[in-house]
Amino acid sequence: MLESMWVGLQLVISWKVMGLMIVATFIGNFFGAVPGLGGNLALALMIPFVFGMETFPGLAFLLAMHSVVHTGGSIPGILFAIPGTGPTVATIIDGYEMTKKGQAGQAMGAQLAASAFGGVVGALVLALFIPILRPIAMTFGSAEVFMLIVFGMTFIVVISRESIPKGFVAAFMGLLLSTVGLGAHTGIGRYTFGQLWLWDGINIVTIVLGIFAFAEILSLGAKGRKAKIAQVNIEMTWAQLWEGTLAVFKEWWLSVRTAIIGCFIGIIPGLGGDAATWICYGHAVQTSKNNENFGKGDIRGVIGVETANNSKEGGSLLPTLVFGIPGSSGMAILLGAFLILGIVPGPTMITDHLDMVWGMVWVMVIANLIGAVTLYPLSRYMGMLAFIRSSLLIPCIMVLASVGAYLIRGFWQDVILALAFGLLGYGFKRWKYPRAPLILGFILGELAEDYLHKSLGVYGFAFLKRPVVLILLAMVILSLGFTIYKSYQDKKKARGAVA
Amino acid sequence: MTHKRNRFPRVIISDAVVFDWVLLIGFVVLAVFAVNYNARARSIPMALGILGTVMVSFQLIVDMFPPLRRKLGFVVESGLMADQKEESPTETDNVNSAEAGNYGGNHGKGRTEAIQEWVKILRLIIWIAAFIVLLGVTHYLIAVGLFVVLVTRIEAGESWIRSIVLAVSVNIGFFILFNLILNAQL
Numbered sequence: 001m002l003e004s005m006w007v008g009l010q011l012v013i014s015w016k017v018m019g020l021m022i023v024a025t026f027i028g029n030f031f032g033a034v035p036g037l038g039g040n041l042a043l044a045l046m047i048p049f050v051f052g053m054e055t056f057p058g059l060a061f062l063l064a065m066h067s068v069v070h071t072g073g074s075i076p077g078i079l080f081a082i083p084g085t086g087p088t089v090a091t092i093i094d095g096y097e098m099t100k101k102g103q104a105g106q107a108m109g110a111q112l113a114a115s116a117f118g119g120v121v122g123a124l125v126l127a128l129f130i131p132i133l134r135p136i137a138m139t140f141g142s143a144e145v146f147m148l149i150v151f152g153m154t155f156i157v158v159i160s161r162e163s164i165p166k167g168f169v170a171a172f173m174g175l176l177l178s179t180v181g182l183g184a185h186t187g188i189g190r191y192t193f194g195q196l197w198l199w200d201g202i203n204i205v206t207i208v209l210g211i212f213a214f215a216e217i218l219s220l221g222a223k224g225r226k227a228k229i230a231q232v233n234i235e236m237t238w239a240q241l242w243e244g245t246l247a248v249f250k251e252w253w254l255s256v257r258t259a260i261i262g263c264f265i266g267i268i269p270g271l272g273g274d275a276a277t278w279i280c281y282g283h284a285v286q287t288s289k290n291n292e293n294f295g296k297g298d299i300r301g302v303i304g305v306e307t308a309n310n311s312k313e314g315g316s317l318l319p320t321l322v323f324g325i326p327g328s329s330g331m332a333i334l335l336g337a338f339l340i341l342g343i344v345p346g347p348t349m350i351t352d353h354l355d356m357v358w359g360m361v362w363v364m365v366i367a368n369l370i371g372a373v374t375l376y377p378l379s380r381y382m383g384m385l386a387f388i389r390s391s392l393l394i395p396c397i398m399v400l401a402s403v404g405a406y407l408i409r410g411f412w413q414d415v416i417l418a419l420a421f422g423l424l425g426y427g428f429k430r431w432k433y434p435r436a437p438l439i440l441g442f443i444l445g446e447l448a449e450d451y452l453h454k455s456l457g458v459y460g461f462a463f464l465k466r467p468v469v470l471i472l473l474a475m476v477i478l479s480l481g482f483t484i485y486k487s488y489q490d491k492k493k494a495r496g497a498v499a
Numbered sequence: 500m501t502h503k504r505n506r507f508p509r510v511i512i513s514d515a516v517v518f519d520w521v522l523l524i525g526f527v528v529l530a531v532f533a534v535n536y537n538a539r540a541r542s543i544p545m546a547l548g549i550l551g552t553v554m555v556s557f558q559l560i561v562d563m564f565p566p567l568r569r570k571l572g573f574v575v576e577s578g579l580m581a582d583q584k585e586e587s588p589t590e591t592d593n594v595n596s597a598e599a600g601n602y603g604g605n606h607g608k609g610r611t612e613a614i615q616e617w618v619k620i621l622r623l624i625i626w627i628a629a630f631i632v633l634l635g636v637t638h639y640l641i642a643v644g645l646f647v648v649l650v651t652r653i654e655a656g657e658s659w660i661r662s663i664v665l666a667v668s669v670n671i672g673f674f675i676l677f678n679l680i681l682n683a684q685l
Contacts, residue, residue: 023676049676049677163558165554165557165558166558168550168554169522169551169554169555169558172526172547172550172551172554173522173525173526173551175543175547176526176529176544176547176548176551179543179544179547183540185539186536186537186539186540187537187539187540188536188537188540190533190536190540190544191529191532191544214627217623218620218623218624221619221620221623222616222617222619222620223616389655391651391654391655391656391657392651392655392657392665394623394650394654394655395646395647395650395651395654395655395665395669396647396665396669398623398626398627398630398646398650399630399642399643399646399647399669399673402627402630402631402634403634403639403643403673406631406634406639412631412634412635415627415631415634416628416631419624419627419628423624426620427518427521430514430518431514431515431518431519449543452543
């Protein structure tokens with residue numbers, strides 16, 4: 001274990017990887033700070049460009065970028081009450097109030113230090129769980145992994161905020177799209193329509209770019225975006241920033257607690273970043289003495305939210321790596337990137353590629369530190385990114401997405417396909433069909449079919465009688481059953497209220 | 500005088516219903532196509548196609564006949580985290596207001612606005628199609644530059660100078676990031 005940890009560190013400590021991580025943290029902070037972009041879009045746009053890179057540098061680039069998105073995302077929230085990303089909304093409650101009171105520096109210092117602290121704790125919790133989960137993962141065969149995929153997909157749909165049937169529609173669509181091309185177990189091309197370029201199936205980049213990037217372009221183009229510059233004093237001094245930074249360590253027990261809570265929420269697939277930040281904000285309010293200032297500019301409100309915001313990324317990487325079940329939509333895209341880079345997440349990840357897992361832990365630690373440190377002098381200017389007009393953003397994202405879709409295989413048909421998925425993604429976004437289950441279904445579909453055929457080949461239908469499979473099957477039934485029960489209870493309550 | 504209640508709920512044909520139909524047709528077509536494959540190849544796509552068809556059908560029914568939502572409660576049931584605070588604008592939803600003149604407009608503010616929105620989307624699609632053609636006939640940096648200048652000037656209504664400055668900046672950024680740093684195979 002210690003040797004893998006050391007090898008992992010050696011993977012990170014190289015000029016190339018460190019340089020890429022610095023670039024990645026800037027890009028991640030940028031995409032976080034500009035409302036309307038966000039981490040998913042950053043990943044979708046950048047995946048094609050790491051295609052030709054070596055495995056670990058490419059992985060470090062994407063992971064570093066993803067790790068710091070919320071660090072940048074909180075800045076416009078604190079300075080102008082414009083959230084860069086969804087989970088940073090909770091930061092505004094106290095962060096913006098502090099800015100209005102002339103304490104922008106303290107709020108920014110606390111935000112940056114708490115983000116870095118949370119990110120590091122998240123990575124450490126991830127590291128802590130590796131030896132615990134390793135023996136469990138080693139007992140998983142093809143039957144267990146197949147059922148785990150089924151459970152993961154069901155759980156993500158059931159626990160999400162969106163409509164459950166719509167979630168299943170999205171998941172089935174993703175699974176169906178994953179069957180396009182020549183199947184390893186079937187020997188024939190499915191849904192290729194005589195097109196040679198479809199024989200290899202649909203590339204994950206094409207679908208991610210379409211569902212996230214092109215859909216956002218169309219949405220941005222249809223709605224437009226303009227934020228009015230708020231008339232607040234965002235002047236900040238180094239002394240204020242330092243004061244805010246120290247507050248994170250003065251409130252160390254709150255920082256540790258919220259970081260750990262955030263991390264554990266991240267581990268549960270489908271709960272999402274909003275749940276982590278709001279739960280931790282609530283926890284900070286409930287457990288703090290003299291909590292009457294929360295909502296009026298209490299620095300503990302910023303600390304509680306920001307530690308959770310970054311620590312949950314470490315947590316959500318855990319099920320992604322160990323079981324191949326992403327903890328969030330960002331992780332679902334990252335999972336696709338792992339496959340492109342030649343890494344198959346799942347139990348074999350911590351049995352065969354432990355050094356790489358440790359490398360990822362180090363990447364998260366270092367990227368969070370770089371992301372925060374570089375923002376100390378730049379935060380004021382990063383906040384102004386919230387006011388970039390959509391008319392200037394759209395052409396840039398359009399070319400980035402189109403070039404990305406073309407780059408991956410050199411087929412112009414892929415760009416057209418990405419555009420078609422963009423329309424589908426726009427429809428999903430507009431009529432509230434969740435997009436993450438579609439991506440997840442697409443990514444896990446091929447693996448699920450592969451493991452199902454292997455399980456049937458080895459055990460026949462008796463694979464359903466294996467103990468772990470039975471437990472997972474029970475969990476699938478329970479999660480669906482609980483949802484139906486909840487629906488019945490809600491209906492009963494509503495009827496009671498009317499009566 | 501007795502008021503005779505209409506037994507059949509009124510049919511709603513909204514854009515959401517049209518989208519449900521598109522999804523339904525998609526699932527049906529994919530399920531039907533799967534019939535042609537051998538038993539091993541068709542089992543999973545057929546099952547998924549049928550399941551997807553059933554799910555979308557329920558959605559379509561409640562979207563077309565909203566009063567049926569009460570009877571088909573499970574169709575509108577949200578996930579367990581539905582009570583969480585609404586996610587703010589991670590993406591484009593989260594922004595304050597429409598940008599007048601430049602791609603502007605709001606969702607769902609009447610039929611005219613909806614049509615205007617779709618026209619804007621159609622225009623963007625045409626621009627992307629034009630970019631694909633450009634990408635095929637010239638070097639990617641030339642295509643990117645030309646595309647950014649034209650879209651920024653014509654579609655967004657920015658000045659020529661601003662459009663050219665943006666195009667040059669994007670070109671330089673692309674070259675540094677993808678050719679020099681990432682060594683991408685463009």
